[in-house]
Amino acid sequence: MTIEKKSPDLLLFIVVVILTAIGICMVFSSSYVMAYKWYGDSYFFLKKQVLYAIIGLVIFFLAASIDYHCYKKLVLPILILSIILLIMVFVPGIGRSAGGARRWLKIGFFSFQPSEIAKFALILYMAESLTRKHSEEIKTFIKGILPSLIIVMVIFLLILKEPDFSTSLIILGISFIMLFIGGTRIIQLFTLGIAAIPVGILILLKEDYRKVRLLSFLDPWRDPLDSGFHIIQSLLALGSGGISGIGLGESRQKYFYLPDQHTDFIFSIIGEELGFIGTLIVIALFILILWRGFRIAINSVDQFGTLLAAGITAMIAFQSIVNIGVVTKMIPTTGLTLPFISFGGSSLIVTMFCVGILLNISRYRIKEQGVQ
Amino acid sequence: MLVKEKKERITLLFILSIIFYFLLIYRLYNIQIIQSNKYKELAQQEHLTSFSIEGERGNIYDRNLKKLAVNVNTKSLFAIPHQIQEPHKTAQLLSSVLSLETREVFNKLNQKNSFTWIKRKLNDIEVEEVKKLNLPGLDFLDENKRYYPKKNLASNLLGFVGIDNQGLEGLELFFDKELKGLPGLAILEKDASGGKIPLSIKRLTNYQDGNSIVLTIDEVIQYITEEALDKAFCQYKAKTGVAIVIMPKTGEILAIAVRPSYDPNYFDRFSQGIWRNRAITDIYEPGSTFKVITIATALEEGVVKLDDEFYCKGWIKYNGNIFHDIHQHGSQDLIGIVKNSCNIGVIQVGTRLEEKVFEKSIRRFGFGSLTEINLPGEVGGLVRSTKDWSKISLASLSIGQEIAVTPIQLIMAISAIANRGTLMKPMIVKEIVDSKQNRVKVFKPKPIRQVVSAETALTMTKILEQVVIDGTGKGAKITGYRVAGKTGTAQKFDFSTGKYSKNKYSALFVGYAPVENPQIAILVLLDEPQGSYYGGIVAAPVFQEIASKVLPYLSIPPNQ
Helix, strand or coil: CCEEECCCCHHHHHHHHHHHHHHHHHHHHHHHHHHHHHHCCCCHHHHHHHHHHHHHHHHHHHHHHCCHHHHHHHHHHHHHHHHHHHHHCCCECCEEEECCEEEEEEECCEEECHHHHHHHHHHHHHHHHHHHCCHHHHCCHHHHHHHHHHHHHHHHHHHHHCCCHHHHHHHHHHHHHHHHHHCCCHHHHHHHHHHHHHHHHHHHHHCHHHHHHHHHHHCHHHCCCCCCHHHHHHHHHHHHHCCCCCCCCCCCCCCCCCCCCCCCCHHHHHHHHHHHHHHHHHHHHHHHHHHHHHHHHHHCCCHHHHHHHHHHHHHHHHHHHHHHHHHCCCCCCCCCCCCCCCCCHHHHHHHHHHHHHHHHHCCEEECCCCCC | CCCHHHHHHHHHHHHHHHHHHHHHHHHHHHHHHHCHHHHHHHHHHHHEEEEEECCCCCCEECCCCCEEEEEEEEEEEEECHHHCCCHHHHHHHHHHHHCCCHHHHHHHHCCCCCCEEEEEEECHHHHHHHHHHCCCCEEEEEEEEEECCCCCCCHHHHCCECCCCCECCHHHHHCHHHHHCECEEEEEEECCCCCEEEEEEEEEECCECCCEEEECCCHHHHHHHHHHHHHHHHHCCCCEEEEEEEECCCCEEEEEEEECCCCHHHHHHCCHHHHCCHHHHCCECCHHHHHHHHHHHHHHHCCCCCCCEEEECCEEEECCEEEECCCCCEEEEHHHHHHCCCHHHHHHHHCCCCHHHHHHHHHHCCCCCCCCCCCCCCCCCECCCHHHCCCCHHHHHHCCCCCEECHHHHHHHHHHHHCCCEEECCECEEEEECCCCCEEEECCCCEEEECCCHHHHHHHHHHHHHHHHHCCCHHHCECCECCEEEEEEEEEEECCCCEEEEEEEEEEEEEEECCCCCCEEEEEEEECCCCCCCHHHHHHHHHHHHHHHHHHHCCCCCCC
16 A cells, blocks of 8 residues: 555635635624724724734645644644643733633733634544544443543633633534544444533533523524624624625624624624625535545545544534524524634634645545556 | 545534535525515614604795795704713713703613604704713704794794794794605614714605795885884883784785784793784774774665765764763764764764674675684684674674774775775785795785775775874875875773773774875784874874885885
């Protein structure tokens, strides 16, 4: 069996570039009114997002050209580092709190979200640990699931403590998916899932704001000015868009009606300005990523590559589904960015890095034992 | 090598994800296409603040298109309650600057509405003060405010409008529909913080500016009339005063002056009684001016001739009641009794008439019914039917008692004499023009009926000219013009005692000029003048002053 190098997945690359470009446009369109009002500079968020995209692109190309196998040796350091970073969030002076949550680390000029790095660290760890194990080992609970579960729980609890409910949920989701792909017994995963339900409910109801969010999800018009505000405004934005939208830059909802219009709710502004056609295109692009990502996973030359590619793809798919699900009121409101599109450096750069790895995985394939 | 199981699991995951994506697409299809209109409407409701915009109110012009009522731009203050950050503090600051009740302002700021007026039509100082406060959630909207540039001039005729530019009195009320135009809805898009989205003022429904009305009033004559009336009104400390100048041939009113008057720009500072246009809303006893009607009827009915002789011994007994006159006029002809305003003589003439005939004639002159002038609040006066008359009513009526008339009725009746017996409908509006000055409606002079023959009218004019030449109306004499007129000094009926008052009079003068071709008819009435109370002394000079200025102003050439 020989491995040959081929050109990376061009379609994936193009899709990522298009999504990032859409993101830059929409960040600008949705934020300029607000940016002018709060920062006196309409381009405030645009400039930042362009900078992040450039950094992201550089990292993307770097990751695409570095052999992904080298991460195998870095699993432990990266995991430990990300856990340390997650703990540092709680250190006064370094950790930055915003809106009652400590999700940011500020080092020098740069501030970022350690939870974004933790997502990657987790995928990497899971891919590596599941590869190392025998397929027989994986089928046992103690050796197959438990070690991963402990690491997952540490990261999960640290992020939940920030608190960042949605990211911790993503962590659980990704781990679950990776365990599933890794070959664990479905019955064990199922039991684990069932067991998680009461814990989940407990967590959900522990914080009042989550309870309120859940209730307002069930009936947002019960309290349209307060807890139901986000979701109603989101629906109004999407609905006003109609088929073809009211035109780029024409959003009305961004005039301080829709909160987080350039981050978590940017998809609603896309729907308002570009209509059903616009939202359809964005979803189609995500489906393309899903397709290419899983294809790369299936065609990967080894277990590690398969799991890494599947994990990264699942992360992007999961996050995009949850984000769009929230803004369309299919699932309760939870703060989660839309990959590539929402404003935010940590998220964009880490996602670009991950897709870079995905692209790198796509460069290797098993040489066909053909006619020759 | 990839285990087959893994491939299956990834494929399963892929299918699952695709299902989720398609669920999202279906959901988006539902929101963005199926329910789009519903959400659009909801969003619009949220984004749009609508204001009912009245079309600009029409102006009121005099007959020469001089502006009597116009609009000026003012600013009105409104609040977006949920954008107010400190309602208590805001209410306190605003109430002190705008002299409003703090509690009232606070309640407005605490509403659930997305829009509430704080104060309409602020003055410049208030606007400046509010701007200085620089409070969030407040903004101004331009509004038109009615302005009466001539202040008190013709105020009782013009009336005024309320805060929403709705006509409340006078012409403003009567022609409100014409002046107002059609309202429209101004739609203003706003952001959630209440600020206006730039360039997003939409107008969904078109409004239409109101029409303007052109009056028959002449601003100059109105001024002359008011000035002359005012002088006497002040000099004699009268209770009320009315003066009307009219063109007898067409019924066009050139001036209606009423005292007391007010400044319609600040109408709320005056009591309601002062707003009244007493020329049409109030009734007075016509007194001796009514003798014109008695004599004209008698002439028309042929019960009296110019050279009939009458004797006045200072009193007369009629049906058991004694009527007095202050003078013993002795022997007089018909001209004499009118000239001297002799009660005894006129009663002798009047009692020659049949009651029914006299009543019918009185009504034909327009008394007891509305003139249907285009003004609000007109009353018809008091004319009783013969079946309600007492034994002495015929005699009383002959000298203008037991009857109450409005000044407009009286001057219309006198104008009929001046107009060769034809009673005209009084005209106050000449035409209605739209905002582009196109004529929408033209009012034409409208004859009501021939009250007496032209011959009778001319005879009557001849008699009335003598009143001014050397009778009680000498005070109305004008050099160069032949004037006909009649004085009146009406004892006021005291409803509390049921008798005629001994010290309360109305002084009247009605007349017209020039005699050979009457161009103007004038009524002057001063109610309860102090000091002197004779119509010839109190009212006739007012007539003289008005006519002597108006005749040359109208370019009517003098005789000599």
